Amino acid sequence: MLPLSARRSAVRPSRLATAAATIGIAVALGTTGCGAGQISQTANQLPAVNGANVNIDALQLRDVQILYPEKDAPTVFGNGGPFELAFVVANADQTAYYRLKEIKPEKGSVEFVEGSDSAARVIAPGQALSSGTPVGSVRDSEKTVTAELTGAGDTVAAGLTTDLTFVFEKRESNGSWVPAGETTVQTPVDAGADLERQDVARNAEPTFYNQHHGEGDHGESEGGASEAGHEEGGGH
Template structure:
């Protein structure tokens, strides 16, 4: 009896540790954001996504326009970098800098790229917001003359080119939009008088 009880107690201790540490179900969880992330040297791209069409001019359909939204963070301590271009086979990319004729990212600075008219963040082009890490300025990146429809659920290849940190390619998803209607079928609708039960 004693050896059996000892083995059972030992097995319980071993099995209770199975979900701890790096093999737990939460070890690989990521932040609940719409977009993708990428790094190019000391430049970090966060929440990179194509904005779901809103009430603006962005339709996300062939021949129309789409808007990119993301945050560009310079994690370096001494070197200012510059976004020199964005390329994609989806169409022609137009960059509207926050200030001046180019997007520069100073050390410890975050640049927010958004398009309020397309339903992205509420910053407007040129707005400056103080943050703990530095100054956040809003800019805009639009894709015009779309070569195809852009569909939620798919990702699209976009390259970001930086003067100091080189080029990084990102598989960019489409924001599904907070106003997307919930799909209902006959099976998902509740039926009055149904007995239910499982």
């Protein structure tokens, strides 16, 4: 049997080797984690906007949303509009010209109140076309239009999305316009600037909201709950 000093000498190198291996693994994992974090942060970054983002060919649709009505919102939602649309379409191609032909909603129709002339909706190479300005956003586009959705029925409601299909054309070398494809965007409703906080969950359908929000039924149900609680308390 080895003396105590010899055993300590034999154990010391083993402990040093284990510690060195542990430090090496930790450094390797730390380096890998840092690199992975950097890749995910740069590769998956999206603009800090509330709307939807979609790409089609060289066109980039950004911040697509339905603006919350500034006046008499319950009536506007009940009538299915008119709702102003907000979006930015950027042309990333450096030579091709595109044109926004039309926007097709799930129900109703979209009219270009400003930009009804198709020439006003042409997007030059490296340029952008925008409509509407959401709360807290800044639009810096050379070309602007105003698009309104009407007759949407109950397909538009706060907290839900509705499908808007953007249809585009592309200009050929001879000056003619040909189809350039279309894309359907699941479009949310902008929250607006000053919405009253609702701590009690309710049905998001606009018909339910118009019929029951603020009416006596809600108060009666709360009163009934209080009475029930009082009776239970009396039983104790």
